[in-house]
Amino acid sequence: MKKLLHTTILACHVPKSKYVAREMLVSRRGLGHNGITVSWFNENYLLASFFWGTIAFGYLIYGWKQKTLMPFIGGLVMTALSIFIGSAALMSLACMAVMAVVYWLAKQGY
Secondary structure, eight states, X not given: OHHHHHHHHHHHXXXXXXXXXXXXXXXXXXXXXXXXXXXXXXXXXXXXXXXXXHHHHHHHHHHHHHTOHHHHHHHHHHHHHHHHOXXXXXXXXXXXXXXXXXXXXXXXXX
């Protein structure tokens, strides 16, 4: 009840606009990006992001020191995935796919 009252009070103080709804400014739906809401404080997302970001950093350092292109690019892609994918499960699947592709390309001689 308090949350509903607080939202109603905040909505009353937001100026009316013909382009932006007052309720959209104070609701959680207004915090999403392109309809996808990312919970930055979800422990599953934080743990997966830390885990895959650490592996990606290892790929980056390895590729940089050994002057090999595939592990370096794989590290960059995994870093981007761990930042921009909002779901821990999708992030894990995508990073595992990148690791498999890097391994396969390394076996092919690239």
